[in-house]
Amino acid sequence: ALANTRMDKGSCKRRSDLQNRCTAQSLDPHDKDKQPLKATVLQKDVGLLSGICLIIGTMIGSGIFISPKGVLLYSGAVGPCLLVWTACGVLAALGALCYAELGTMITKSGGEYPYLMEAFGPIVAYLYSWTTVMVLKPSSFAIITLSFAEYASAPFYPGCPPPPIVTKSLAAAGIIIIVSVNCLSVRLARYVQNIFTAAKLFIILIIVAAGIVLLAQGKTETFSNAFEGASSSAGSIGLAFYNGLWAYDGWNQLNFITEELRDPHRNLPLAILIGIPLVSLCYVLVNVAYFTVMTTTELLLSPAVAMTFGNRVFYPMSWIIPLFVVFSTFGSANGSCFTAGRLAYVSGREGHMVKILSYISLKRYSPMPALLFNGFLAFCYMLQADLGTLINYFSLAQWAFYGLASVALIVMRFTRKELHRPVKVPIVIAGLMALVSCYLVLAPVIDKPELEYLYCVVFILSGLLLYYPFVHLKLKWARNLMRPITTHLQLLLEVVPPETSD
Known part of the structure; x- marks a missing residue:
């Protein structure tokens, strides 16, 4: 990656050729003073509103329409x-x-990746990027798009x-x-996120309003003996939290794009304080409805x-529920894709993934190779996906x-x-x-x-088999192969390594 190694002469020449060609296509020679070239880095274009919409839009996706069961x-x-x-x-x-402190202390994109790097070193950070880039992010993307497809085709x-x-x-x-x-x-990705976030808040408002009206009319039969038959198994309770927390997942999404956030010291914690309580309130009220x-x-x-609810409450206008659920899942998938590309980009920049993943489009200023790679893996997982097992x-x-x-936050209180x-x-x-976190990881494993x-643990640790020869030793034949x-x-996608400031 460019952050740790020098770019070879051939790469410099390709970059210069690409810059000249893209400049000639995009700028009029007489307008160079009016349209100065931007540095080839991810731009700080995400404001407070877009940050709030990213949190809400990613959290409210398929989970509230699937996880209640x-x-x-x-x-x-x-x-x-x-x-x-x-x-x-409350947990979210x-x-x-905690992530607000981490994100304002270390203003680097990539979610947990830079925090684990600072606290525990490159091996732990690498295992995180290996697992998240190869499995967690693309499988999440696949799950959400499958939910989008189920609701879009159900009518x-x-x-x-x-x-x-x-x-x-x-x-x-x-x-x-x-x-x-x-x-x-x-x-455009930000605009899509903002528009679909507004759509999902609208449908949740409709569902909650209908539930309040029905409660006022005396529809309280289900709430009588509300604790009868409650589970007492630690493993079952852990799985219940898994499904609920799947719906809340996304509360850390702004930490993946910290480098693109305007004034992260202010906007990161403020977006969190506005977005997450709003989502929590929506979720509880929707379940009551x-x-x-x-x-x-x-x-x-x-x-x-959600469709069963719509058929009983809004008939013959019940079609409005699946339509807006489609909007909701599509917006959540867009948010997941947006942040996943940034993690692959950062890990590629640090040398923990292949270098091409850290390259940026000269015309679009987007991490195009990382986004395409995440989409390809999501497509592969989607072909075999089982929603319950993946969750x-x-x-x-x-x-x-x-x-x-x-734990990294605690460690850095003493070491940094x-x-x-x-x-x-x-x-x-x-x-x-x-x-x-320890309870949620261990309880289901111990109980059942x-x-x-x-297999999950073996896969995470299997990343070490690639880390030692390709990252630690940096074998010459591997570089020659890539x-x-x-x-x-690079020539096909018109992408270049990101610029760095010394």
């Missing part, structure tokens, strides 16, 4: 179900506060689930469109909870890294005292997040051991 199934009753949703909101807020197959070939084809189309938008224009219309059995048997194992690995990030901390949370919050958990591939991709 999972939370209810593992919690066992309405009362514990609502408590789990509330507790998940506490975790986001055309009343009374039965859509054929898998239809949902997978729609999901593939969604991946292609979203990746294309993010590659072609960072500004669901329970005013459906019994616990009906909710568990519903193939699409469980995604959460296992993800919360392990959340816990490590909380000189760093400026515009936001400083009580250290007990970081400790609590670390303990909760399965080989899939072992050089022609990098050259052809």
Whole structure:
């Protein structure tokens, strides 16, 4: 990566040729003073509103329309179900506060990656980037686009689930469109995020308003004996939290784009303080609305909870629910793609991924190779995806890294005292997040051991097999193998290494 190694002469020449060609295409010779060339780095174009929309838009996606069944199934009753949703909101807020301190202390993009690098060194940071770039981010992207496809196709197959070939084809189309938008224009990707965030808040407002009206009319049967049949298994409660926290996942998304955020010391914590409490309130009220219309059995048997709610409450206007759910999942997928590309870009820049992933489009100022790579992996996962299984194992690995990030905050309180901390949370919050993360990782494994958990751990550690020869030793034959591939991709995509400031 350019941050750690010198760019060879051939790469410099290719970069100069690309710059000259793109400049000739995009600028009139007489307007050079009016349109100065930007540095080939990711631009600081994300303001407070776009930051809030990214948090809300990524958190509110498919989860609130899928996870209610999972939370209810593992919690066992309405009362514990609502408590789990509330507790998940509190955990998301506490975790986001820790990330606000980390993000304002180390203003680098890449989510947990720079924090783990500073606290524990390159090996732990590499394992995080390896796992997240190769599995967590693309599988999350695949899950959300599959949810988008299920809701988009459901109205055309009343009374039965859509054929898998239809949902997978729609999901593939969604991946292609979203990746294309993010590659072609960072500004357009932001506009898409803002518009679809407004759409999903609108449909949630409609659902919540309908639930309040029904409660006022006395529809409270489901809330009687709300704790009857509650689960007492630690593993089941852990899985209930997994499903709830899947719906809340996204509270750390701004930390992936810190380098593109205007005034991150102000806008990062402010966006968190506005976005996450709003999402938490929406989630609890939406679940209350669901329970005013459906019994616990009906909710568990519903193939699409939000659509069942719409059919019973808004008929003959029930089509409005799947339409806006499609908007919601599409916006969430866009946010997931937007941030995933930044992690691959940063890890490539630091030498932990192939160098081409750290290159930036000269015309679009987007990390095009990283976005295309994430989209390709998401497409592969989408072909074989099982939503329930992916959610469980995604959460296992993800919360392990959340816990490590909380421990990193504690470690740097003692090892990096000189760093400026515009936001400083009580250290007990970081400790609590670390303990909760340990519980969420270990409880399901201890309660019901399965080989899939072992596969997850083996995959994470298998990254060391690549780290030692390709990152630590930097074998010459590996660089020689990648050089022609990098050259052809650079010329094809018109991308260059990011500029650095000394």
